[in-house]
Amino acid sequence: xxxxxxxxxxxxxxxxxxxxxxxxxxxxxxxxxxxxxxxxxxxxxxxxxxxxxxxxxxxxxxxxxxxxxxxxxxxxxxxxxxxxxxxxxxxxxxxxxxxxxxxxxxxxxxxxxxxxxxxxxxxxxxxxxxxxxxxxxxxxxxxxxxxxxxxxxxxxxxxxxxxxxxxxxxxxxxxxxxxxxxxxxxxxxxxxxxxxxxxxxxxxxxxxxxxxxxxxxxxxxxxxxxxxxxxxxxxxxxxxxxxxxxxxxxxxxxxxx
Numbered sequence: 001x002x003x004x005x006x007x008x009x010x011x012x013x014x015x016x017x018x019x020x021x022x023x024x025x026x027x028x029x030x031x032x033x034x035x036x037x038x039x040x041x042x043x044x045x046x047x048x049x050x051x052x053x054x055x056x057x058x059x060x061x062x063x064x065x066x067x068x069x070x071x072x073x074x075x076x077x078x079x080x081x082x083x084x085x086x087x088x089x090x091x092x093x094x095x096x097x098x099x100x101x102x103x104x105x106x107x108x109x110x111x112x113x114x115x116x117x118x119x120x121x122x123x124x125x126x127x128x129x130x131x132x133x134x135x136x137x138x139x140x141x142x143x144x145x146x147x148x149x150x151x152x153x154x155x156x157x158x159x160x161x162x163x164x165x166x167x168x169x170x171x172x173x174x175x176x177x178x179x180x181x182x183x184x185x186x187x188x189x190x191x192x193x194x195x196x197x198x199x200x201x202x203x204x205x206x207x208x209x210x211x212x213x214x215x216x217x218x219x220x221x222x223x224x225x226x227x228x229x230x231x232x233x234x235x236x237x238x239x240x241x242x243x244x245x246x247x248x249x250x251x252x253x254x255x256x257x
Contacts, residue, residue, distance in 0.1 A: 154177035
């Protein structure tokens with residue numbers, strides 16, 4: 001018998017249709033529709049509603065449940081697996097869970113509007129518990145922007161970027177602390193290479209933010225540079241903002257949490 005490992009998804013539920021959360025369904029027509037993102041019975045879904053996650057669901061089945069949301073018949077139903085005692089915030093808790101990989105899905109698609117898709121796959125690293133055993137409290141990793149050579153107190157799977165010096169502000173490496181040592185964080189390094197071919201420095205990005213009137217990017221970069229000057233490091237609370245304002249290069253942040 002072949003055992004199929006269940007896949008984990010983020011489910012993006014509109015605040016315009018709270019009944020989908022209350023009744024645990026998603027109305028996007030018949031099974032196979034692009035809005036479902038390929039979810040199948042047995043897969044797990046963390047439903048995001050108003051920027052937070054209260055529960056973990058499992059895909060139950062596709063049916064023709066009557067609803068007032070979609071003209072086309074067909075919905076997917078979910079079973080409740082777990083309800084969290086406290087809501088999990090998407091931007092600064094969920095995306096910092098230490099066994100989720102910080103790829104484009106997690107750092108971008110989880111928080112942005114994605115054309116014709118309500119479910120985003122979550123990649124996990126080795127050591128990730130079974131979905132119903134995932135606990136966020138106590139397993140949120142630290143993320144740093146730090147000057148090269150700055151001493152950091154790191155726990156397993158903390159990650160960040162190092163800057164060569166404050167005068168130039170160039171990204172030297174993207175690291176993860178794993179198995180007791182700092183390593184290249186391949187998933188995030190690859191994303192950076194793809195999205196920021198010009199390898200802009202912090203100072204170049206700051207100049208661009210001023211000329212392009214990108215106020216959120218400007219404020220973020222000024223905070224980073226100020227902390228690097230004063231403390232040698234900047235503690236990242238929101239990895240999505242790190243991606244939008246630094247790793248992606250000359251692109252305005254368009255968060256929609």
